[in-house]
């Protein structure tokens with residue numbers, strides 16, 4: 772049973788690392804960086820979005836890379 776859990780955790784970690792990888796340069800974007808989804812369905816980083824050929828379409832959606840799957844809570848500053 773513990774071995775099954777470790778394999779699930781391993782697959783989840785690998786998937787999290789590779790899910791937002793740039794289709795052009797294969798780089799994994801840094802936390803806080805934007806990843807753009809093109810009309811063709813490919814995901815490209817901010818460095819590559821300006822070099823995408825016109826036949827692959829422009830960006831239709833952008834998503835910021837977060838440090839974890841859960842968003843960090845942001846509250847008002849204390850006076």
Ligand SMILES: [Zn+2]
Nearest residue numbers: 793796816819
């Ligand atoms: Zn790239």
